[in-house]
Amino acid sequence: MNSTLHDCQKLWINTHIATLDPQVKAPYGLLKNHVIGIQNGKITLLSPQQNLDLDYFKGEIIDAQGNYLTPGLIDSHTHLIYGGERSGEFSQRLNGRSYEEISRSGGGIMATVAATRALTENELVEEARPRLEALLVEGVTTVEIKSGYGLTLEDELKMLRAAKQLADSYPVTLRRTLLAAHAIPPEFQGNSNHYIELICNELIPQVAEERLADAVDVFCENIAFSSVQSEQIFVAAKAAGLGIKVHAEQLSNSHVSALAANYGAWSVDHLEYLDQAGIEALQKSGTVATLLPGAFYYLGETKKPPVKLLRQHKIPMALASDLNPGSSPLASLRLMMNMGCVLFGLTPEEALQATTRNGAIALGLGKSTGTLSVGKAADMLLWKIDDPAQLACQFGERSLQQRIYAGEMANV
Numbered sequence: 242m243n244s245t246l247h248d249c250q251k252l253w254i255n256t257h258i259a260t261l262d263p264q265v266k267a268p269y270g271l272l273k274n275h276v277i278g279i280q281n282g283k284i285t286l287l288s289p290q291q292n293l294d295l296d297y298f299k300g301e302i303i304d305a306q307g308n309y310l311t312p313g314l315i316d317s318h319t320h321l322i323y324g325g326e327r328s329g330e331f332s333q334r335l336n337g338r339s340y341e342e343i344s345r346s347g348g349g350i351m352a353t354v355a356a357t358r359a360l361t362e363n364e365l366v367e368e369a370r371p372r373l374e375a376l377l378v379e380g381v382t383t384v385e386i387k388s389g390y391g392l393t394l395e396d397e398l399k400m401l402r403a404a405k406q407l408a409d410s411y412p413v414t415l416r417r418t419l420l421a422a423h424a425i426p427p428e429f430q431g432n433s434n435h436y437i438e439l440i441c442n443e444l445i446p447q448v449a450e451e452r453l454a455d456a457v458d459v460f461c462e463n464i465a466f467s468s469v470q471s472e473q474i475f476v477a478a479k480a481a482g483l484g485i486k487v488h489a490e491q492l493s494n495s496h497v498s499a500l501a502a503n504y505g506a507w508s509v510d511h512l513e514y515l516d517q518a519g520i521e522a523l524q525k526s527g528t529v530a531t532l533l534p535g536a537f538y539y540l541g542e543t544k545k546p547p548v549k550l551l552r553q554h555k556i557p558m559a560l561a562s563d564l565n566p567g568s569s570p571l572a573s574l575r576l577m578m579n580m581g582c583v584l585f586g587l588t589p590e591e592a593l594q595a596t597t598r599n600g601a602i603a604l605g606l607g608k609s610t611g612t613l614s615v616g617k618a619a620d621m622l623l624w625k626i627d628d629p630a631q632l633a634c635q636f637g638e639r640s641l642q643q644r645i646y647a648g649e650m651a652n653v
């Protein structure tokens with residue numbers, strides 16, 4: 242018996258494996274006619290099937306019948322915990338009001354803040370359940386959830402706890418991000434610096450101490466926080482040992498991407514107005530550029546992120562749903578893959594990289610998940626397809642046959 246088979250409890254045979262591993266020099270990191278073995282939730286073997294003598298294998302064998310395995314999908318930017326809904330704003334925008342106008346007149350994020358504050362932790366969990374389930378049925382195995390609709394110490398902590406309670410009841414890996422700097426709360430209008438102090442001096446240390454989040458995020462924009470205030474948050478996050486993410490250059494260029502990159506940000510997100518200097522800073526720091534085509538589409542934006550320049554500078558690009566009630570009420574990462582290609586010009590291969598390997602890096606999980614490689618989590622999807630490009634090209638079909646989380650069948 243081949244010695245490496247000893248390291249496997251289960252094998253998937255008769256499969257083509259789109260590893261997404263950059264070390265595998267083929268499109269999609271494709272290993273045709275390979276076997277993948279797993280033990281204790283991790284990948285322990287990748288081998289050409291013809292090299293193995295399976296007659297003596299004592300574990301479980303799953304026949305993939307010639308179908309394709311990919312890594313589990315990673316939605317690295319969501320706001321899926323919230324109260325209420327904002328379809329009224331949708332109608333207003335169809336009548337010509339802009340997202341910025343609605344926000345300045347007290348709607349937008351503040352409307353969701355009021356609705357979120359009114360709910361208990363358990364109620365927030367129940368409200369969010371259908372949204373998370375929609376992502377999981379499509380093949381998401383790692384999801385990021387942000388706070389940011391509480392904007393008080395208690396309500397931000399309530400959101401982060403709700404995210405954990407929700408994710409604990411599903412086969413999914415959760416990453417939580419503190420986005421207390423999402424909007425200036427009504428209590429601090431005209432006094433946003435005091436709110437930033439509260440975030441930096443109280444909220445971030447407590448969240449780090451109680452391990453309630455993995456990273457900190459800021460909405461840096463004319464209608465939210467300045468780059469000076471963002472930098473204060475980056476300093477506090479770094480001191481607390483938390484990752485850094487930022488909503489950057491979505492509606493204007495505040496140059497915060499370069500600033501965040503200098504602090505070693507995991508990702509900078511949106512990026513419609515990102516410029517060459519910003520891209521060069523990302524290149525130096527290895528920061529992921531996260532593109533959010535759902536918000537671009539839903540808000541009817543016209544300025545597109547500089548995908549060609551990002552590609553030229555070899556910046557890892559992620560795609561995420563940005564699932565939220567105001568700018569992207571779209572609970573589908575597969576739709577984002579399609580939009581990433583159609584609206585932003587990504588290739589289908591880039592779209593899959595963006596929702597697996599690069600999503601993992603954007604969450605500080607590049608070493609443990611995101612590719613099908615020995616030593617990484619056995620989070621895998623078995624698809625009835627003939628080419629991995631179909632995953633970005635098609636939308637709405639049911640080609641996912643098996644959803645495997647930590648080595649276990651975990652169809653949702």
Ligand code: NIG
Pocket residue numbers: 320349350353460488491536563565566567568569
């Ligand atoms: O990522 N840009 C800020 N936050 C969200 C929008 C949130 C909302 O409108 O409720 C975003 O697009």
Ligand code: FE
Pocket residue numbers: 318320488563565
């Ligand atoms: Fe967002």
